Amino acid sequence: MGAVMGTFSSLQTKQRRPSKDKIEDELEMTIVCHRPEGLEQLEAQTNFTKRELQVLYRGFKNECPSGVVNEETFKQIYAQFFPHGDASMYAHYLFHAFDTTQTGSVKFEDFVTALSILLRGTVHEKLRWTFNLYDINKDGYINKEEMMDIVKAIYDMMGKYTYPVLKEDTPRQHVDIFFQKMDKNKDGIVTLDEFLESCQEDDNIMRSLQLFQNVM
Secondary structure, eight states, X not given: OHHHHHHTGGGXXXXXXXXXXXXXXXXXXXXXXXXXXXXXXXXXXXXXXXXXXXXXXXXXXXXXXXXXXXXXXXXXXXXXXXXXXXXXXXXXXXXXXXXXXXXXXXXXXXXXXXXXXXXXSOHHHHHHHHHHHHOTTOSSOXXXXXXXXXXXHHHHHHOTTTOTTOOTTHHHHHHHHHHHHHOTTOSSEEOHHHHHHHHHHOHHHHHHHHHHHTXX
16 A cells, blocks of 8 residues: 555655646646546545545656546656566556556546555455455456466565565465465356455464555
8 A cells, every 4th residue: 555655656745736736636637638526415425525536646747747647647657666676567457446447547536445444454455455455357356367367466566575585486385375375166267256355364474464455
């Protein structure tokens, strides 16, 4: 989660001007390529206040003046926070989890909706979002190779300096253990129900997911 927030690090530090914020926001929204939904609507759809959304929007627009971010730009921004590793594949998977409509770009609405879940959602909401991240081909299931792809991407991103004694087969071992626990009926795939049940009943899985969420 720190990286997502760091990716748009200016969100918390951008201009905090007094009362003309709303007027300025409306003017700014008319000159970018994509105009976000009204703040009132986003406030109703997320767990952020209107003021928080204004600050988030200013930070987002500072990083993405067009009002949208494409995958290459997302990768470039994300890579800044993992200089000792290769963040490109994990940023690719994360981008497609944010791009829920599969348009090839992430709008401000996409960003704050995901951020709302990851920062302030319920455990169930966070787990559903994480399941969607791991379900790379969006068929409603997670297979072992999808889980392997995500876990390996995380290890690659963290880099050799973070894991000085990491063995090459560590990601595979990690996946083998977790997949065996999650695939309760041993049919080679993990359903959403199996994922939710396994995560909530196994503290080790929850701790690992929380650790991985720290790199989002």
